[in-house]
Amino acid sequence: MTEGLASKSCTPCRGEIPPHPREQAESLSRTGPRMAEEAHRIDRSFRFRKFREAxxxxxxxxxxxEAEGHHPNISFRWGYSAVSLQTKKIKGLHENDFIMATKIDRVFARGAPA
Structure with a gap:
């Protein structure tokens, strides 16, 4: 499933659609990026050996x-970065969040030092 998500592009979300039902989000989460317990966002943390890597x-x-038009919340410090994804217009998870999370995981895997 992550192969399929990685090949997709994010689509504009205008807010008129409901967030993924918990069951659908859990299904995507089982085969791809893990979501937070509340099922309304995806939280990931990444470790690095150096500040420059983070x-x-x-x-x-x-x-x-910027390329996908879907922007996560990001924080980082020496050796660490945290990423949180949620489609703010619907206050929950959309397929775009899983697409971005999968692509972010791939960015990390390409250069994962830690």
Whole structure:
């Protein structure tokens, strides 16, 4: 399933659709990125050996987010980055969140130092 998500692009979300029902989000979460217990966002954390690695990772996510038109919440510090995805217009999870989470996981896997 992650292969399928990685090949997709995010689509504009105008807010008129409901968030994924918990069962659908759980199904996507089983085969791809894990969601938070509340089932309304995806939270991921990543470890790095150096500050520069975390910074580069965050910059790559920023470029990806701009290209996809879907922007996560990102925080980072020396050796660590946290990413949270949620479609704010629907206050829950949309397929775009799973697409982005899968692509972010791939960015990390390409250069995962830790």
């Amino acid at each position: 910074l580069t990772f965050v910059q790559e996510i920023g470029e990806l987010a």
